[in-house]
Amino acid sequence: MIQIMGAGALGCLYGYMLQKRYDVTFVARGNQFRALKRGLRVTGLFEDFVNVKVVDKPYNADLTLVTVKSYDTYEVAKLLSRVECGIVVSLQNGIGNEEILMRFLKRVLGGVTTYASNLVDYGWIEFAGVGETFIGDLSGEMVDDVFEVVGIMRECGINAYAVDNIYERKWIKNVINSVVNPITAILKVRNGVLIEIEEIWNLALEVLREGEEVLRGMGFEVELEDTLRDVILKTAMNRSSMLQDVERGKRTEIDFINGSIVKKAEELGIDVPYNRALIYIVKAMEKTFLNSLKP
Ligand code: KPL
DSSP: OEEEEOOSHHHHHHHHHHTTTSOEEEEOOHHHHHHHHHOEEEEESOOEEEOOEEESSOOOOSEEEEOSOGGGHHHHHHHHTTSOOOEEEEOOSSSSHHHHHHHHOSSEEEEEEOOEEEEEETTEEEEEEOOOEEEEOTTOOOOHHHHHHHHHHHHTTOOEEEOSOHHHHHHHHHHHHHHHHHHHHHHTOOTTHHHHSHHHHHHHHHHHHHHHHHHHHTTOOOOOHHHHHHHHHHTTTOOOHHHHHHHTTOOOSTTTTHHHHHHHHHHHTOOOHHHHHHHHHHHHHHHHHHHHTOO
């Protein structure tokens, strides 16, 4: 049995693809739990409606995909440690999730995905972009679990690859997210707008350069402008996960994305003022929203 721990936009997309050949259970809460009991609607690249299995707490499984928000990872890791959750793969944004999971669980793998999905409403996702999924052990060792997970995903039509450098890939994805996510969330635009408006693109490049400098400080020789452009083009119609959070008045993952860059930059003695400014603005937005709800 495959368990999807966190039935948000991405979790639902993976669960939807995997349930074609496997027994999949979604672990969800609140409105999403109630909506999924009635079924999962998929629009966008596919039009479908499927009945899904949904529960409100984790059970024993052979494979558990962790797709909760990074700030929930610690609680989720504790819950998962009370069951037999099999191989655990984090497909989350941000840095540090695998390390948290590994404190409580044994067979943890890292994952990076560029598949794009939007939560249109509870129980309803928009499949917004076919991407790639990279799976690896944080140590870089090509352990059997990596091939097993990749095999399962490929059987279900997911473009999945086993890699020996998932840590570096997670950091590269994180730098891309550090550019796309806060800027789209602040300006409330779809990803594609970042390359359509000159001033936004110039800002994006400033943020990117800081991330590249940090990556180089970590020993990763990177040049990411083409990668950034490519991700934006492939997900042009997508609303970034941070924009979706802001639109719902939810907490964002800014601490795990830009926050991890600032932390690493401090360790390396690098100044990253654009990243720090984006954190101030996004946090201010989170607080302004919460305050605006008060009478
Ligand atoms: O990972 C993403 C996100 O929104 O969190 C990207 C790749 C930017 C797609 O929107």
